[in-house]
Structure formats: structure tokens, C-alpha cells
Amino acid sequence: MTTVTHGLVLREAKYREADKILTVLTPDLGKLTVTARASRRKGGGISAAAQLLVWSELTLSEYRGRWTLTDAATELEFRSLRRDLERLSLGSYFAELTDVMVPEGQSAPELLSLLLNALYALDRLDRPLTLVKAAFELRLLCLSGYAPGLDACAVCGREPEEPVLHLREGQLLCRSCQSAPGPVQSLNSAALAAMRYITSCESKKLFSFRLDGESLRLLSRAAERYLLTQLERGFRTLDFYDSISGPVLPENGKKRGF
Numbered sequence: 001m002t003t004v005t006h007g008l009v010l011r012e013a014k015y016r017e018a019d020k021i022l023t024v025l026t027p028d029l030g031k032l033t034v035t036a037r038a039s040r041r042k043g044g045g046i047s048a049a050a051q052l053l054v055w056s057e058l059t060l061s062e063y064r065g066r067w068t069l070t071d072a073a074t075e076l077e078f079r080s081l082r083r084d085l086e087r088l089s090l091g092s093y094f095a096e097l098t099d100v101m102v103p104e105g106q107s108a109p110e111l112l113s114l115l116l117n118a119l120y121a122l123d124r125l126d127r128p129l130t131l132v133k134a135a136f137e138l139r140l141l142c143l144s145g146y147a148p149g150l151d152a153c154a155v156c157g158r159e160p161e162e163p164v165l166h167l168r169e170g171q172l173l174c175r176s177c178q179s180a181p182g183p184v185q186s187l188n189s190a191a192l193a194a195m196r197y198i199t200s201c202e203s204k205k206l207f208s209f210r211l212d213g214e215s216l217r218l219l220s221r222a223a224e225r226y227l228l229t230q231l232e233r234g235f236r237t238l239d240f241y242d243s244i245s246g247p248v249l250p251e252n253g254k255k256r257g258f
């Protein structure tokens with residue numbers, strides 16, 4: 001069976017002498033594992049398309065549940081992103097997160113759209129990278145069933161004067177109402193407003209809010225710590241991004257102390 005679809009490469013691995021095994025997210029067939037034959041030889045549509053973070057029209061053939069890429073026409077390569085190691089490493093982290101959140105064969109059009117918008121933001125928009133990263137992390141969690149409760153303090157029901165996020169419970173609390181043990185992240189009113197915006201805005205406007213200084217630092221820390229706490233794992237691509245972007249959050253020495 002031959003099918004024509006579109007897809008974004010979330011992961012590429014070398015296979016045999018000249019082949020690659022790709023993990024591709026498509027709008028209609030979900031996440032697929034695809035063999036790209038001879039894709040490591042120079043030239044041709046297949047070798048251009050068989051690269052991490054490239055969006056292409058793909059011609060796929062399926063035989064006994066195995067997919068092979070038989071033709072491809074590249075449509076978005078995100079060239080500015082590729083020329084900047086810090087942006088490329090952040091894009092790779094976004095791809096790994098998406099790969100982890102979507103099971104094989106499952107369709108995830110909202111996550112695909114979020115990822116394409118985030119790559120576009122890294123490629124074309126002049127937004128702070130920490131803002132794009134925090135917005136992507138939080139929005140991905142919301143779309144995957146990990147939305148934090150941010151309406152009011154989960155204990156007293158009021159708008160907190162000193163807001164904190166309980167990272168394991170995913171609840172907003174006043175610092176004075178916090179009694180449950182476990183890690184919390186301090187926020188301020190601007191960082192909390194940004195979190196509310198990220199979790200509820202129209203998808204096209206996800207990266208169009210403004211935040212800087214201490215408020216952006218708190219948002220960035222809250223989004224990353226909440227993600228790592230909820231997913232209970234680390235990410236190789238995040239470690240790499242940290243190693244080249246430097247300590248973005250140098251507060252109290254350690255970046256991700258739990």
C-alpha cells in the first residue's frame with residue numbers, strides 16, 4: 001500500500017550502511033517508524049527529508065506493518081534554527097518531548113501543530129528562548145493531560161498574594177496555605193499571569209506574551225521543574241541544551257534541585 005502524507009522527523013538513527021530509521025509525526029497516520037533507504041547518500045529528496053526537524057511531503061509504502069519512505073519533497077527546513085546550535089538543541093528537545101508524549105501509531109494533531117509553531121518561533125521570531133521553552137513545556141503538558149490548576153489557591157480559594165506551584169499536585173497555593181509536603185516553585189503575579197495565559201490562550205498566540213527579568217526566570221523555572229516532576233524522567237536533549245546555553249537559572253547554584 002502506498003500513501004502520500006506530510007510528516008515532521010522527530011528522531012533519526014543510522015541503520016546499516018546508508019539507511020536511516022526515522023520517527024515521523026504525521027497529521028493523519030500519527031507517529032510512525034519509517035525506514036529511509038540510502039538516505040545517508042548525498043542528494044535526492046529522501047536524503048533532504050530524512051533529517052531531524054524537517055517537514056516534508058512523504059510517499060510511504062507499507063508492507064506487513066513496516067513503513068518505507070519511497071519519495072519525499074521537503075517543505076520546511078527551519079534553516080535559521082539549524083544555523084544556531086542553541087536554537088537547534090532547543091528544537092531537538094521539543095522533538096524528544098513530543099516523541100515521548102505520543103505513542104506509536106497514535107494521532108496527535110494538536111501536539112504536531114504546537115511543535116511546528118514552536119519551531120517556527122525559534123526559526124523566525126525574535127522571542128527570548130527561555131520564553132519559547134517555558135511556553136512549549138507548559139502547553140505540551142496541558143495538551144497531554146497534565147494541566148496545572150491555576151484558577152485560585154487550592155486550599156483557601158483566594159487569589160494568592162505569594163503564589164507557589166505545588167509541582168507534584170499541580171496546584172496553585174498561597175505560601176501560607178501550603179501544608180502538603182513536596183517540592184514547590186515560587187511564582188510572582190506576572191509569572192502566574194503568564195502561566196494562565198499559556199494554559200488558555202489561542203494556539204497561534206502562544207508565544208506573543210511579554211515577560212522578562214525575575215518574572216521570566218520564575219516562569220522558566222516553574223515550567224521546567226513542573227515538567228520534570230510530572231514526567232518523572234530527564235531528557236538527553238535538555239542536558240545538551242543546558243550544556244551549551246549555560247546556566248540560565250543560576251539561583252542557589254543548582255539549576256534543578258528538587
Ligand SMILES: [Zn+2]
Pocket residue numbers: 153154155156157158160173174176177
Ligand atoms: Zn490560600
